[in-house]
Amino acid sequence: MVPMNQWxxxxxxxxxxxxxxxxxxxxxxxxNPYDEMEMQMVERLPNEASVKIINIDHxxxxxxxxxxxxxxxxxxxxxxxxERFASTRxxxxxxxVGFDVKxxxxxxxxxxxxxSAASSAGAVVGxxxxxxxxxxxxxxxxxAMNGEKLASGVKHADNIAPCxxxxxxxVRSIFPLEIIALPSPELHVTIVHPQIEVKTSxxxxxxxxxxxxxxxxxxxxxxxxxxxxxxxxDYDLIGRSLEDVIIEPVRSILIPGFDALKIACxxxxxxGGGISGSGPSIFMLSKGxxxxxxxxxxxxxxxxxxxxxHHTYVTTINEKGVEVIN
Ligand code: HSE
Numbered sequence: 275m276v277p278m279n280q281w282x283x284x285x286x287x288x289x290x291x292x293x294x295x296x297x298x299x300x301x302x303x304x305x306n307p308y309d310e311m312e313m314q315m316v317e318r319l320p321n322e323a324s325v326k327i328i329n330i331d332h333x334x335x336x337x338x339x340x341x342x343x344x345x346x347x348x349x350x351x352x353x354x355x356x357e358r359f360a361s362t363r364x365x366x367x368x369x370x371v372g373f374d375v376k377x378x379x380x381x382x383x384x385x386x387x388x389x390s391a392a393s394s395a396g397a398v399v400g401x402x403x404x405x406x407x408x409x410x411x412x413x414x415x416x417x418a419m420n421g422e423k424l425a426s427g428v429k430h431a432d433n434i435a436p437c438x439x440x441x442x443x444x445v446r447s448i449f450p451l452e453i454i455a456l457p458s459p460e461l462h463v464t465i466v467h468p469q470i471e472v473k474t475s476x477x478x479x480x481x482x483x484x485x486x487x488x489x490x491x492x493x494x495x496x497x498x499x500x501x502x503x504x505x506x507x508d509y510d511l512i513g514r515s516l517e518d519v520i521i522e523p524v525r526s527i528l529i530p531g532f533d534a535l536k537i538a539c540x541x542x543x544x545x546g547g548g549i550s551g552s553g554p555s556i557f558m559l560s561k562g563x564x565x566x567x568x569x570x571x572x573x574x575x576x577x578x579x580x581x582x583x584h585h586t587y588v589t590t591i592n593e594k595g596v597e598v599i600n
Pocket of ligand 1: 292299426432
């Protein structure tokens, strides 16, 4: 437990959800970009809001805790803390516990690399640390999903789980929650963020609600192949399995140059890749940094050619998840 009114620092990584074929179930955390946060535990008066959000970036996100993803996640945590730990609360935790949260978003909101998940996950991991870790990682994922519901209208954990656990995760089930941490071979990740806006809620609303059995069979094969490839460290199998016949054909029309980019990146040596989360970012996995840099060069060439502002990252899989720094 950390004494009241003592600030801690938190680093919350960006995440790539879906991993192409695993819509809403697969995801991984990356080392760059990440959000920075600071938190302290405080005592609130009964008429005060339990969570205070202080934005120290320029995105102007809501500071009303009920409208802020970190706030929504923390409110769920505080409510459950009051229910479960009323009689076992340590002396240093006030009866009317609250949190002050400073958020410096280095992950641009709406970029498709888990910006909202980083805020929600960072906040609940920070609160758990301040409280002396009464909650499990699965509990924290449940709380943080309230932030995702606020951001996209639906509870999903494919960004939250890798953000909290680190590495690659499989969300086998949400209700009841079952998260499986998967091993990953050394992979380099190249991400391009074309500067257009794709809202997750819009990118979800255009999806078809029914799939053909033949497409479902292909998708199951790819998901199983990807998981097997990760476990066996079989890079070729990973590459072949990065195929999505259900979501990508619908969503890719929202991203200029998507098909050409994929072809160019694979020609440069990428194992494969696709839309990161709901887009507009696109990610590619490569074996080796040199290839990842060659892939980045292709991304820059394509979007420069299209006259579309963009930002790239060459990074690796983050195995730690959210970190409390002091
Ligand atoms: N699985 C989600 C989606 C991730 O693709 O809509 C975005 O938050």
